[in-house]
Amino acid sequence: MKQSKLLIQTFREAPRDADVVSQQLMMRSGMIMKLAAGIYDYLPLAYRSIRKFQEIVREELEKDGCQELLMPAVQPAELWQESGRWSFYGKELLRFKDRKGGEFCLGPTHEEVITDIVRKNVRSYKQLPMNLFQIQSKFRDEIRPRFGLMRGREFIMKDGYSFHADDADADREYWVMFNAYKRIFSRLGVKFRPVEADSGAIGGSFTHEFHVLAGSGEDAILSCDACDYTSNSEKTEAPQVPAVDHGAEQPLSKAHFHTPGIITMEEQAKAMGLEAHQASKFYLFRASKGEDTFDVGMVLRSDHEPNPVKLRNLLGADVLELVPVAEAEGLSGAQSGFIGPVELEKIPMYVDRSLEGAVNLSCGANQTGYHHFNFNPKRDLKLFKGYFDLRLGVEGDTCPRCGNGHFQAFRGIEVGQVFKLGTKYSKSMNCVFLDEQGKENPMVMGCYGIGVTRTVAAVIEQNYDADGIIWPWPVAPYQVHLLSLDAANPDVSEVATRLEKELEAAGFEVLHDDREGMSPGAKFKDADLLGFPLRAVVGAKGLKDGIVELRDRRTKEVRKFAPEAMVAEVSAARDRILAELREAGGR
RNA sequence: CGGGGCGUGGCUCAGCCUGGUAGAGCGCUCGGUUCGGGACCGAGAGGUCGGAGGUUCGAAUCCUCUCGCCCCGACCA
Numbered sequence: 001m002k003q004s005k006l007l008i009q010t011f012r013e014a015p016r017d018a019d020v021v022s023q024q025l026m027m028r029s030g031m032i033m034k035l036a037a038g039i040y041d042y043l044p045l046a047y048r049s050i051r052k053f054q055e056i057v058r059e060e061l062e063k064d065g066c067q068e069l070l071m072p073a074v075q076p077a078e079l080w081q082e083s084g085r086w087s088f089y090g091k092e093l094l095r096f097k098d099r100k101g102g103e104f105c106l107g108p109t110h111e112e113v114i115t116d117i118v119r120k121n122v123r124s125y126k127q128l129p130m131n132l133f134q135i136q137s138k139f140r141d142e143i144r145p146r147f148g149l150m151r152g153r154e155f156i157m158k159d160g161y162s163f164h165a166d167d168a169d170a171d172r173e174y175w176v177m178f179n180a181y182k183r184i185f186s187r188l189g190v191k192f193r194p195v196e197a198d199s200g201a202i203g204g205s206f207t208h209e210f211h212v213l214a215g216s217g218e219d220a221i222l223s224c225d226a227c228d229y230t231s232n233s234e235k236t237e238a239p240q241v242p243a244v245d246h247g248a249e250q251p252l253s254k255a256h257f258h259t260p261g262i263i264t265m266e267e268q269a270k271a272m273g274l275e276a277h278q279a280s281k282f283y284l285f286r287a288s289k290g291e292d293t294f295d296v297g298m299v300l301r302s303d304h305e306p307n308p309v310k311l312r313n314l315l316g317a318d319v320l321e322l323v324p325v326a327e328a329e330g331l332s333g334a335q336s337g338f339i340g341p342v343e344l345e346k347i348p349m350y351v352d353r354s355l356e357g358a359v360n361l362s363c364g365a366n367q368t369g370y371h372h373f374n375f376n377p378k379r380d381l382k383l384f385k386g387y388f389d390l391r392l393g394v395e396g397d398t399c400p401r402c403g404n405g406h407f408q409a410f411r412g413i414e415v416g417q418v419f420k421l422g423t424k425y426s427k428s429m430n431c432v433f434l435d436e437q438g439k440e441n442p443m444v445m446g447c448y449g450i451g452v453t454r455t456v457a458a459v460i461e462q463n464y465d466a467d468g469i470i471w472p473w474p475v476a477p478y479q480v481h482l483l484s485l486d487a488a489n490p491d492v493s494e495v496a497t498r499l500e501k502e503l504e505a506a507g508f509e510v511l512h513d514d515r516e517g518m519s520p521g522a523k524f525k526d527a528d529l530l531g532f533p534l535r536a537v538v539g540a541k542g543l544k545d546g547i548v549e550l551r552d553r554r555t556k557e558v559r560k561f562a563p564e565a566m567v568a569e570v571s572a573a574r575d576r577i578l579a580e581l582r583e584a585g586g587r
Numbered sequence: 588c589g590g591g592g593c594g595u596g597g598c599u600c601a602g603c604c605u606g607g608u609a610g611a612g613c614g615c616u617c618g619g620u621u622c623g624g625g626a627c628c629g630a631g632a633g634g635u636c637g638g639a640g641g642u643u644c645g646a647a648u649c650c651u652c653u654c655g656c657c658c659c660g661a662c663c664a
Contacts, residue, residue: 009597009598009614011597011598011599011613011614012598012599012613012614012625013598013599013613014598014599015598015599016593016598016599016600016656016657017593017656017657017658019657019658034656036655036656037655037656037657143588146657146658265663265664266663267663281663281664282664283664284664305662321661322661322662322664323664324661325663325664328664329664332664334664335664336663336664337663337664338664339664340664363664364664485622485623486621486622486623487622488622489622517621517622518622518625518626519621519622519623519624519625519626520622520623520624520625521622521623521624521625521626522624522625522626523623523624523625524623524624524625525624525625526625528624537623539622539623540622540623541622541623542623
């Protein structure tokens with residue numbers, strides 16, 4: 001491919017609204033353009049990478065018998081009403097009406113449609129299991145799209161769904177997909193981790209997320225340094241803390257202790273001369289479950305952070321949010337900082353298990369300037385609901401699974417998820433089959449997603465330097481960037497054009513920078529920015545000595561040789577790069 | 588949703604406070620010189636200053652509304 005004909009424009013500076021590396025580099029290198037908030041054009045260079053990744057996904061899924069199909073992006077409201085998600089799914093679901101007033105949405109996911117397809121086509125246990133997938137654009141009207149392709153509103157996703165006769169078979173498939181995902185991300189040449197995750201709004205019984213590790217990741221991941229336990233911090237089991245001696249139980253007392261300017265309970269405890277474990281802190285949450293809305297309290301040790309997801313799951317609530325400060329102050333009668341659980345007698349109180357057995361704690365007394373001392377949650381809370389794991393796990397925590405290791409923290413970009421759905425959709429949408437006894441049963445489902453465009457962005461987040469992108473071989477838009485320095489020079493042009501043809505004949509993907517009137521420095525800068533794995537250079541100066549050269553984008557190593565050796569040199573470099581990739585592959 | 592910021596040629600930005608009819612660099616076109624780390628000379632093209640309304644003799648500039656985009660927050664009891 002001649003670069004002079006490629007639809008591409010590179011920029012020295014990133015557009016002002018690009019704020020993460022992948023977005024900056026993709027925009028500077030002319031891969032993507034923004035059309036609207038969270039909506040991007042995938043230009044030829046980007047689309048080549050996207051297609052390569054899609055091919056990897058297809059190949060690996062087809063090895064496991066998955067079948068590809070394509071569902072409509074526009075979906076009728078009726079299906080969503082049937083599953084119950086028309087009302088449950090929030091504003092992320094873009095809804096609209098057609099000319100006849102019929103209600104539709106732009107698909108953010110396709111459980112309803114696939115379930116409809118399967119219930120109309122599959123009747124017998126003999127047809128199961130079945131695993132179907134598509135690669136398609138999705139639309140989610142995010143509250144706040146950001147980070148380029150990493151959190152766009154429109155994005156390309158691979159979504160797959162499996163249907164089974166029983167639970168055990170769904171479990172079996174779950175691990176088949178888990179392993180397929182490991183193969184897929186290993187082939188990409190990125191560092192990634194499968195992590196245990198919260199099942200979130202989609203609903204289901206268990207799930208793993210696949211994360212590409214990158215400092216700019218939106219998710220916190222905790223991984224045990226001794227065993228395999230890796231989880232999203234939303235889900236991480238917080239270990240029980242070692243028992244602490246709290247002394248003999250004392251009666252609840254109240255004392256004035258004003259600490260202006262000190263906000264966190266941890267600091268307040270310090271100011272009051274207490275150890276962190278002698279002070280409690282309190283959060284007021286508002287939960288909603290169907291039509292019901294109610295307030296609940298969470299009591300934690302002063303140095304711990306709350307994990308609302310755990311409380312939400314415990315309550316079986318759909319949504320759980322902090323009560324706004326002003327309202328909490330109204331309920332309490334005290335300023336923020338002195339709100340506590342004791343007087344809020346009508347609110348059910350959930351206490352973190354690290355306070356199990358703890359007595360003689362401090363807490364806010366619902367009167368500005370006052371704290372309680374000798375607080376014993378179990379004794380002093382009218383609607384005491386028990387001790388539960390409610391806090392956020394943190395780096396350094398002892399691993400609750402193996403008991404030996406400690407948590408290490410990573411940032412991750414969620415690029416894939418495997419999910420056992422169970423019968424949520426098959427029951428509500430009557431997706432049933434006849435078993436060997438002729439009895440009707442709902443199918444057991446699994447669903448499996450990969451954010452295709454997000455993955456491509458994540459690859460860049462993990463592979464770049466000050467000069468630009470450093471593409472891993474398997475998803476590089478082109479493998480070789482062939483530069484003609486002084487393309488107007490007939491010798492250079494003749495040799496470079498010959499090499500372009502030879503390399504392409506040998507099966508390599510070559511972008512030939514044949515642009516005339518461009519200084520060598522500009523071409524080198526562009527090549528670094530685009531970041532293809534190998535850069536071949538043909539210059540008049542080298543040709544005088546019968547030499548061309550090949551440079552590895554990642555190692556910057558340069559080899560010089562006669563033009564005739566180019567194909568052999570590129571082949572050798574490819575073999576070396578792919579061998580290194582296989583070694584580094586996986587985790 | 589709350590707070591803040593920004594909309595001026597394809598990109599980055601100046602001009603706005605103090606109103607007088609639009610600029611720079613990069614990119615693009617043409618001609619010439621140059622050719623190993625973002626070259627140079629000369630000549631050009633390209634902008635209803637996000638939109639609407641208002642104030643004014645006159646608005647990119649002041650006022651009101653509106654649309655779009657970006658950032659921060661939704662942590663602290």
